[in-house]
Amino acid sequence: MTELIVPAQTGAPAAESGLMVRAEQVHKAFGPLEVLKGIDLEVRAGEVCCLLGPSGSGKSTFLRCINHLEKINAGRIWVDGDLIGYRERGGKLHELREKEVAAQRRSIGMVFQRFNLFPHMTALQNVIEAPVLLGRDRKASARERGAALLERVGLGDKLGAYPGQLSGGQQQRVAIARALAMQPKLMLFDEPTSALDPELVGEVLDVMKDLARDGMTMIVVTHEIGFAREVGDSLVFMDGGVVVESGAPREVIANPRHDRTKAFLAKVL
Amino acid sequence: MPVRHPGRWLAVAVLAVLAAMFVHLLVTNDAFDWAFMVDNMFRPPIIEGLLRGTVLMTVSAMLIGVTVGVVIAVMRLSDNPILRGVAWLYTWFFRAVPRLVLLAVFGNIGILWSRVEFGVPFDTQLGQLFGIDNLHLRLFGFSSRDILTGFMAGLLGLALSEAAYMAEIVRAGIQSVDGGQTEAAQALGLSRGQTLRRVVLPQAMRVIIPPTGNETIAMLKDTSLLLYVPVSVELFFQLDAVGKRTFQIFPMYVAACLWYLFLTSILLVGQYFLERHFGKGHGTAGRARLRLRGMTAETGGGGNSGMVGPS
Numbered sequence: 001m002t003e004l005i006v007p008a009q010t011g012a013p014a015a016e017s018g019l020m021v022r023a024e025q026v027h028k029a030f031g032p033l034e035v036l037k038g039i040d041l042e043v044r045a046g047e048v049c050c051l052l053g054p055s056g057s058g059k060s061t062f063l064r065c066i067n068h069l070e071k072i073n074a075g076r077i078w079v080d081g082d083l084i085g086y087r088e089r090g091g092k093l094h095e096l097r098e099k100e101v102a103a104q105r106r107s108i109g110m111v112f113q114r115f116n117l118f119p120h121m122t123a124l125q126n127v128i129e130a131p132v133l134l135g136r137d138r139k140a141s142a143r144e145r146g147a148a149l150l151e152r153v154g155l156g157d158k159l160g161a162y163p164g165q166l167s168g169g170q171q172q173r174v175a176i177a178r179a180l181a182m183q184p185k186l187m188l189f190d191e192p193t194s195a196l197d198p199e200l201v202g203e204v205l206d207v208m209k210d211l212a213r214d215g216m217t218m219i220v221v222t223h224e225i226g227f228a229r230e231v232g233d234s235l236v237f238m239d240g241g242v243v244v245e246s247g248a249p250r251e252v253i254a255n256p257r258h259d260r261t262k263a264f265l266a267k268v269l
Numbered sequence: 270m271p272v273r274h275p276g277r278w279l280a281v282a283v284l285a286v287l288a289a290m291f292v293h294l295l296v297t298n299d300a301f302d303w304a305f306m307v308d309n310m311f312r313p314p315i316i317e318g319l320l321r322g323t324v325l326m327t328v329s330a331m332l333i334g335v336t337v338g339v340v341i342a343v344m345r346l347s348d349n350p351i352l353r354g355v356a357w358l359y360t361w362f363f364r365a366v367p368r369l370v371l372l373a374v375f376g377n378i379g380i381l382w383s384r385v386e387f388g389v390p391f392d393t394q395l396g397q398l399f400g401i402d403n404l405h406l407r408l409f410g411f412s413s414r415d416i417l418t419g420f421m422a423g424l425l426g427l428a429l430s431e432a433a434y435m436a437e438i439v440r441a442g443i444q445s446v447d448g449g450q451t452e453a454a455q456a457l458g459l460s461r462g463q464t465l466r467r468v469v470l471p472q473a474m475r476v477i478i479p480p481t482g483n484e485t486i487a488m489l490k491d492t493s494l495l496l497y498v499p500v501s502v503e504l505f506f507q508l509d510a511v512g513k514r515t516f517q518i519f520p521m522y523v524a525a526c527l528w529y530l531f532l533t534s535i536l537l538v539g540q541y542f543l544e545r546h547f548g549k550g551h552g553t554a555g556r557a558r559l560r561l562r563g564m565t566a567e568t569g570g571g572g573n574s575g576m577v578g579p580s
Contacts, residue, residue, distance in 0.1 A: 067456055098461060106458030116453035120471050120547075130457040133467060175453075182457060 019078075020045040020186055020217040021066065026075035028061055035061045037241040038075065043219060043234070045080075045185075048212045050228035050249060051221045053238035054264055059221045060113075062238070063188050066219065067108045068101050079108060080185050106134065109179030113191040115171040117163040123150060123174045124159040127181045136182070149177040153207045169200030173207055180211075187211065189220040225268055229253055237261045306520035310528070315507045319528065322503025326424060327489045333428035334488075335481065338435025343465070345440055356436065363433035368426070369494050375426035376498035379413040386410030419500040426498070431488060438480045442473030474547040482540035486533050493525075504528055 021043040028036040035058045043049045051059040064070040066077055068085040076093075077084045084104060086093040096104070117126050127146035131137040137145065147159055153173040163171050172192055179187060189208065193201040205227050212218060212231050222228060228235050228249045235249040237258070245258045253269075256262045295301060309315070344356035363371070388407035389395070396404025417425075446469050454464040493505040500506070505525055512521030 069452055069456065102455070102458045102460050104458075105456055108456070110453075110456035112449060112453060112456075114449055116447075116449035118450065118453070118468055118472075129467065130459060133463055134458060178457070 018044050020047070020080055021049075021219065022078045023062075023066070024076045026062065026065060026077060027073045028058070028065060028070060029073055035241050036065070036072075039238075039241075039243060041236060041243070043217060045217050046215045047233040048218045048220065048231050049234045049236060050232040051219065051236050051238060052223070052225075052228060052264070053244075057238040058241040059238045060190050063190050063219060063221050066186075066188055067105050067110055069110075071095075079104070106130075106182055107185045109182060109184035109187040111172070111175050111179055111187065111189045111192050113194050115163070115168070115175045115195070117171055117175055117178070119163050122160050122162055123155060123166070123177075126163070126174055127178045130178070131181050134182075142181075146177070146181060149180055150174065152210075153177045154203070167200060168196045169203045172196065172204045176204075176207055176211075185217065187216055187218045189218065189222070191221050191223070193222070193224060223268060225253060225265070237264070239264070300519050301523065302517060302520045305515075305517050306524050309511050309515075309517075309521065310508070310524035312507075312511070314502075315504065315511070318502050318507040319504045321420070322495060322500055322506070323489065323492045323532070326420070326427065326492045326495065326500075326503070327485065329424055330427040330431055330492075331485050331488055333424070334431025334435050334484075337428070337432035339439050339470075341432060341436035342439035342443060345436060346443060360433045360436050363430045364437075366430075368430050368491055369497055371430055372423060372426040372494055373497045375417075375422040376419065378422065379417050382413055384410050384412055385416055419495075419498045420502070423495045423498040423500045427488065427491065427495075431484065434484060435481070438477055438484070439473065442475075442477035443469055445476045446472045471547070475544075478540070478543050478547050482536065482543070485540075486536050489532055489536065490529060 019042055021041065023039055023041040026036050026039040026041075027034070039058075039062055041049075041062075051063065053059045061070055065072050066079065066084065071085065076086070082104060085096055085101060087096055087100075088094075117123075118129065121129060124143065124146050127149055128137070128139070128142040131145075132139055132142050136142075147156070150156055150159055153176055155170060155173055155177070158166060158170060158174075161170075163174070166174065176187075176192075192208070193204050196204065201224070205224065208218070208220070208227070209231050220227070220232070232249040234246060235252045236246040237244045237252065237256075237260075239260045244260050245252060245256065252261065253265060256265055341356045341359055344352040345360070347353055347356075366374075386407045387409055388405070392404050392406040396402065450468050450472065451464055454468045459467070492503060495503045496506050496509075501510075508521045508525045508528075512518040
């Protein structure tokens with residue numbers, strides 16, 4: 001158990017304010033390497049937030065802190081009003097037990113750059129594994145819902161296929177369906193199209209657009225400027241472990257205020 | 270023009286001659302005494318030794334060995350430094366001591382204790398502290414002679430030593446699974462145990478099964494070491510006894526070779542089906558299996574029989 005001493009709580013992390021995610025002064029270091037140097041972020045329910053930045057800027061690390069795959073060294077993150085990874089008692093933060101962390105993660109879906117599908121299970125088994133194992137659903141109804149989810153991402157004919165028999169784009173769509181099967185309140189996307197051949201990027205982005213239209217709250221680490229402009233409600237540009245600038249995507253992309261943002265956008269556009 | 274392979278034809282000719290010589294030896298040399306061998310290799314004591322000392326012992330020792338091995342491997346990979354240390358110490362000890370020596374030690378462990386009892390540790394010493402003489406806080410106990418029969422002592426020695434090898438094999442298997450798999454399972458909200466059981470171990474199996482097959486075959490052969498416990502209800506002990514009693518040693522040794530060949534062949538068939546089952550979802554299984562075979566030939570059973578020597 002690690003304990004962090006932090007100043008008394010400032011402001012309410014209340015869910016009723018419509019905030020799905022709220023991060024406050026998040027710090028993360030790997031040994032002597034400081035990766036996050038105080039990140040503040042607010043994402044409203046139903047919003048799509050795109051995190052942009054050069055590699056090594058800490059955007060993926062920050063994303064992984066939101067579902068406690070990385071432990072933060074200081075600061076706090078709330079998802080839907082719940083403090084992630086810690087319990088506050090008497091001004092001190094106590095790390096949650098493994099089971100409690102696992103319970104928190106169930107309402108946060110995550111999609112990885114390299115898909116990370118379970119290779120020994122078929123597409124359908126990948127999707128229903130967690131809901132069945134965690135007692136969310138009976139096997140029969142889970143299969144029905146899983147098939148419907150795969151149908152939704154355009155893979156209704158691939159239920160019995162193993163990940164090794166699917167293209168990258170298809171695998172990533174199965175991964176999205178797998179995350180959705182837990183009926184999350186929030187979806188985290190960690191460079192979901194970076195490992196894909198260019199002609200497969202579109203099919204994954206289409207599924208994500210569809211999700212956004214349905215009102216899913218999403219945080220997307222991406223290099224797809226077009227996606228950020230078209231689908232994003234907010235854009236956060238990170239560099240060197242800090243948020244350099246943020247705002248409406250069209251605004252930031254069209255008129256970046258900061259030199260670093262300008263330099264980055266000049267390279268990727 | 271078809272391609273000619275004169276080298277192959279030459280090799281076939283050489284092999285044909287060698288095979289003919291071998292068959293000639295088998296048929297003409299009286300020392301083989303095939304009739305005697307066939308008459309004696311199915312005698313009841315030999316079959317009993319085969320079933321109990323060889324087959325039952327292999328199955329039991331491997332079951333215990335694999336179970337304990339998985340536990341030790343998980344301990345070895347744990348975040349807890351104490352568990353890691355204990356697991357390391359276990360593996361170190363049981364891999365360092367040859368199986369033959371281990372079996373001799375376990376066979377004679379009754380010298381240390383005449384009774385094996387369970388209760389409060391250091392009870393007499395604690396009693397002394399509080400002024401009570403001969404305090405005995407024991408729940409139950411057995412006479413060493415009852416519990417540490419030859420079979421049990423041999424089983425203990427083989428199983429505990431096997432667990433050390435299995436721990437290393439399982440550890441390698443677990444480590445071969447991509448870290449992204451654990452992260453994906455955790456992100457879905459699975460607990461550590463569920464992740465291990467449902468995601469990591471089934472994938473590790475693909476790496477674990479082939480060397481485990483080798484271990485099982487090595488174990489089958491190592492049951493012949495039970496002679497040093499001593500365990501007399503065992504295949505080789507019985508065949509050897511018949512040979513020595515009748516002065517027909519060689520036919521009985523040939524019978525031993527044939528029995529072990531037969532049993533090992535059965536295990537190989539089982540291994541094939543297990544590998545196929547756990548290779549699910551890996552389209553390029555053929556290539557993967559080839560690569561695995563190459564690996565296990567160097568690591569798995571090789572190190573084992575190297576340590577034990579006369580297996």
